[in-house]
Amino acid sequence: xxPALKELARRPSRWLDASGPHSEVVLSTRVRLxxxxxxAPFTHRAREEQLHQVLHSVVSxxxxxxxLRDSVLLRMGDLAGLDRQxxxxxxxxxxxxxxxxxxxxxxxxxxETASIMINEEDHLRLQVIHSGFQLxxxxxxxxxxxxxxxxxxxxxxxxxxGYLTACPTNAGTGLRCSxxxxxxxxxxxxxxxxxxxxxxxxxxxxRGFYGEGSEVMGNFFQVSNQTTLxxxxxxxxxxxxxxxxxxxxxxxxxxEVLLRDARLQIEDKIYRAxxxxxxxxSIGSQETLNLSSAVRFGVALELPGLPPLPVLNEILVFxxxxxxxxxxxxxxxPTERNVARAEYVRGRxxxxxTRADRA
Amino acid sequence: xxxxxxxGKNPASxxxxxIVNGKMSELHLCDTCAHDKGIQPSLGKGKFWIxxxxxxxxxxxxxxxxxxxxRVQCSGCGLLYSTFRExxxxxxxxxxxxxxxxxxxxxxxxxxxxxxIGKAPLRDQGRLQQRMEMASLHDELERAVEREDFEKAAxxxxxxxxxETTAAPGKGHEG
Numbered sequence: 001x002x003p004a005l006k007e008l009a010r011r012p013s014r015w016l017d018a019s020g021p022h023s024e025v026v027l028s029t030r031v032r033l034x035x036x037x038x039x040a041p042f043t044h045r046a047r048e049e050q051l052h053q054v055l056h057s058v059v060s061x062x063x064x065x066x067x068l069r070d071s072v073l074l075r076m077g078d079l080a081g082l083d084r085q086x087x088x089x090x091x092x093x094x095x096x097x098x099x100x101x102x103x104x105x106x107x108x109x110x111x112e113t114a115s116i117m118i119n120e121e122d123h124l125r126l127q128v129i130h131s132g133f134q135l136x137x138x139x140x141x142x143x144x145x146x147x148x149x150x151x152x153x154x155x156x157x158x159x160x161x162g163y164l165t166a167c168p169t170n171a172g173t174g175l176r177c178s179x180x181x182x183x184x185x186x187x188x189x190x191x192x193x194x195x196x197x198x199x200x201x202x203x204x205x206x207r208g209f210y211g212e213g214s215e216v217m218g219n220f221f222q223v224s225n226q227t228t229l230x231x232x233x234x235x236x237x238x239x240x241x242x243x244x245x246x247x248x249x250x251x252x253x254x255x256e257v258l259l260r261d262a263r264l265q266i267e268d269k270i271y272r273a274x275x276x277x278x279x280x281x282s283i284g285s286q287e288t289l290n291l292s293s294a295v296r297f298g299v300a301l302e303l304p305g306l307p308p309l310p311v312l313n314e315i316l317v318f319x320x321x322x323x324x325x326x327x328x329x330x331x332x333x334p335t336e337r338n339v340a341r342a343e344y345v346r347g348r349x350x351x352x353x354t355r356a357d358r359a
Numbered sequence: 360x361x362x363x364x365x366x367g368k369n370p371a372s373x374x375x376x377x378i379v380n381g382k383m384s385e386l387h388l389c390d391t392c393a394h395d396k397g398i399q400p401s402l403g404k405g406k407f408w409i410x411x412x413x414x415x416x417x418x419x420x421x422x423x424x425x426x427x428x429x430r431v432q433c434s435g436c437g438l439l440y441s442t443f444r445e446x447x448x449x450x451x452x453x454x455x456x457x458x459x460x461x462x463x464x465x466x467x468x469x470x471x472x473x474x475x476i477g478k479a480p481l482r483d484q485g486r487l488q489q490r491m492e493m494a495s496l497h498d499e500l501e502r503a504v505e506r507e508d509f510e511k512a513a514x515x516x517x518x519x520x521x522x523e524t525t526a527a528p529g530k531g532h533e534g
Contacts, residue, residue, distance in 0.1 A: 036452065038452065040451075041435075041436045041451040042449065045436055045438065045450040045451065143478075150480050150481050154480075155480045156452035157479060157480050158455060159475070159479070160473075160474060161474075161475050166449055167448055168447075168449065168462065168465060168466055169469055171455070171466065171470075172470065172472075172475045173475070173478070175477075203471075228470065229466060229470035229472045229474070230472020230473070230474060230475070230476060231472075231476070231477070
């Protein structure tokens, strides 16, 4: 394991600290910009030496920016399978990128807020992740990094079609804004399908916890813009911001209804979930996700005696297979992982610090 | 477990439901036969291929016309339009020009628009501004000639020449 990854494995990502606005509903906000540099075909059609050249120019340009001056480069070809999986679990790279060789990499800023995936589907995927609901802030940071790089790299751009990308679904602004939102009350009151159908009608897409192509788990939904051509970046961010505010409002209303009509059942569900997490001896990742989702719901309802949000956020990320194995320093099978997961979750929930917060 | 409806041997793992005019039909296939038939696993199970969606959006033309369009080739990277149709991915920035006529309806279907109105790289902002300035200087020059103000016209002509030399192609800032 590289020193950079060791350091990553030791501390939680900045966006998990629940410091952002509406952190009890919106776990994180992410803004991504797709860019390609002139002089090489798009990644999947480029030769290895062209990809090397792209990697080299992106890294040297990024190191001259304020945002990524102190970044570390992680080349996929240099990483073991477990380390690659670790980066996927950390939400820093896509499944596609980790399958790549040493011409593909992740350039990671100091606190994991800003990073660039190099030679993924596009030569550059600039990403900014913030805690909670911070669309305007995330867009500002991504835009700033993009402007800094713009002076140093020659982007593929056409006046008519904007930034040119490997897939026409990203052409134009190349911008994908997304929020990871927790909507347990809308799921419990069975309004979720109707609400999400409404969301997709205003040009937004809804996906599961792991993004494109995955199932929705633990009542987490990723809502993002679908189109990138014909809208200004600010409009795209504002549209998602408006809809997210509405979703938060609907979720809050559904909570009120639940507390009014079924308070006892809800509280019972939440505290039983906490009980299982705090005392289990073997637990799967799906169950961990679902139970911590219930406890998180309790925190949003301001019920007493529950662990703080940053701890719940950490559990979401650190209880995943590669994270567990990294913490242990060795590879283990699924059964052993369930035991290790239970031990980690118990330890995290019963630590003095967490208990003090809960008191 | 339900057997595959094509080979009858392997267990069915891809379940396809289609509703046309209120009539529902179902197809249960194994991975191999589904792959042979060009059917990808559905959303939620395995990976969802956005390129399939695009490939679906692309296929408008039929028969001989479809074949002709498929043979159109990018002058930059040599990608055939038929390959883009299969993969949903373009090969290089030049593909957008080479396949311009075919891509426009595709972009309209994906985005509901075919014109970018967002930010531009600094070099293009400069060019855009220069183009606008040039257009207004040409207008002014025409008007000066019309009213026979040759002194003004000469001054404008010099400014246009200066602009033309500074607006030489290429980027303004090397990295």
